[in-house]
Amino acid sequence: MRALVCKEFGPPENLIVEDVPEPVAGPGQILISVAAACINFTDVLSTGGRSQLARELPMIPGVEAAGIVKALGAGVAGFSVGDRVLCQLMHGGFAERVVANADEVAKIPDFMTMEDASAFYIASFTTWHALFSRGALKAGESLLVLGAGSGAGLAAIQMGRAVGARVVGAASSEEKLELARDAGADATFVYPRDMTDVTAQKQLTSDLLELATSSRSVTIGQINSVRNAAGFDVVYDGVGGGYAEAAARALAWEGRYLSVGFAAGVPKLSIGPLLFKNATLHGIQPSEPETRHPARIADAVSQMFAWYEEGKLRPRITETWPLEQAQKGFRQLLDRKAMGRVVVTMT
Ligand SMILES: NC(=O)c1ccc[n+]([C@@H]2O[C@H](COP(=O)([O-])OP(=O)(O)OC[C@H]3O[C@@H](n4cnc5c(N)ncnc54)[C@H](OP(=O)(O)O)[C@@H]3O)[C@@H](O)[C@H]2O)c1
Structure with missing residues (x-):
């Protein structure tokens, strides 16, 4: 079968398409004939040798894909050959066939396209886990999303809007914010592409606070109201770097900071802005509840599919590349040019 192979960590141009042996489904596994696979930022990190998870070479990247069930390993129930499925993977998605653990495979509803299915699960479930399991986001609260065009x-x-939150999207270009507004952002803000400087960070905090609407008058002990309690109830941060400090300072009283990813570098976040507002910092690792609370995952997935059917949660696929040109898609993410989702198709 044809597959995208990383033999040496480095830029996307290192990735090559070649024939490799087809994988075999072991017990509890499903062999899938892949139709499409989405490029996630983690693929850029892993092939670039920057992943926090140990990776062995040669490696076929690809952490989510959609396709047709081709064979079932021993003990797999609930699936049949020919089912349309999506799956989450450790690696291997950018290939004509992949083997996935059955508990990380879901049937694709009839109303969802194969390409959307390939770009749906990771962004949606990670965000569901972040906003609701960790962030406890509620209707009427304010949500700031950094990297709003990712x-x-x-x-x-989309999920913030689906539950009735007021959503502000911030990103590095007007083009990305257009997507954010299309997705339902109530307000948007362009931040600078470089946020290493403390003055720029302070300016960003003040610009963000202008857009925040939650403002609670809080009394701490004998001290009068804390005037800077204005801010966002929840910050969703998939960007990190210097943006994290600026956004944390824009949290509201009892705000929740969700650290989802570090595309701009691992942030050095000071605790001060959290202490003064009874705020909390949450690291977002969706794999843990996936293994421990299967019932909650089932609830989340059925809600996600329902929102998709209602048109409230749809991956925005802006680029599609054939497998032979997948490295061009990787390049878009690496160069910070990708908007929405970039998908690779096998056929
Ligand atoms: N915790 C988890 O399990 C989990 C799961 C999925 C995703 N994530 C994280 O969530 C983030 C978004 O993932 P994604 O797959 O949606 O990726 P993506 O579409 O490529 O988005 C990454 C975003 O990061 C921003 N960015 C800032 N500096 C960048 C740089 N130097 N290079 C590239 N992008 C940069 C860009 O937005 P601006 O240009 O607007 O700043 C870009 O839109 C990533 O940090 C990813 O690791 C984490």
Whole structure:
């Protein structure tokens, strides 16, 4: 079968398409004939040698895909050959066939296209886990989404709107914010592409606070109202770097900061802005509840599919590349040019 192979960590141009042996489904696994696979930022990190997870070479990247069930390993129930399925993977998605663990495979509803299915699960479930399991986002609260034009960021905007939050999207270009507004952002803000400087960070905090609407008058002990309690109830941050500090300072009283990813670098976040507002910082790792609370995952997935059917949660696919040109899609993410989702098709 043909597959995209990483033999040496480095830029996307290192990735090559070649024939490799087809994988075999072991016990509890499903062999899938892949139709499409989405490029996630983690693929850029892993093939670039920057992943926090140990990766062995040669490696076929690809952490989510959609296709048709071709064979079932021993003990797999609930699936049949020919089913349309989406799956989450450790790697291997950019290939004509992939083997996935059955508990990380879901049937694609009839109303969802194969390409949308390939770009749906990771951004949606990560965001569901972030906003609701960790962030406890509620109707009427305010949500700030950094990286608002990214695959994950657009899911956050759509889910925030779906539950009745007021959503502000911030991103590095007007083009990306157009997508954010299309996804339902109530207000948007362009931030600078470089946020290493403290003055720029302070300016960003003040610009963001102008857009925040939650403002609670809070009394701490004998001290009068804390005037800077204005801010966002929830910050969804898939960007990190210098943006994190600026956004954390724009949290409201009892705000929740959701650290989803570090595309701009691992942030050095000071605790001060959290302490003064009874705010909390949450690291977002959706794999943990996936293994521990299967019933909650089932609830989340059925809600996500329902929102898709209602048109409230749709991946925005802006580029599609054939497998032979997948490295061009990787290049878009690496160069910060990708908007919404970039998908690779096998046929
Ligand atoms: N915790 C988890 O399990 C989990 C799961 C899924 C995704 N994530 C994280 O969520 C984030 C978004 O993921 P995604 O797959 O949606 O990726 P993506 O579409 O490529 O989005 C990454 C965003 O990061 C921003 N960015 C800032 N500096 C960048 C740089 N130097 N290079 C590239 N992008 C940069 C860009 O927005 P601006 O240009 O507007 O700043 C870009 O839209 C990533 O950090 C990813 O690792 C985490």
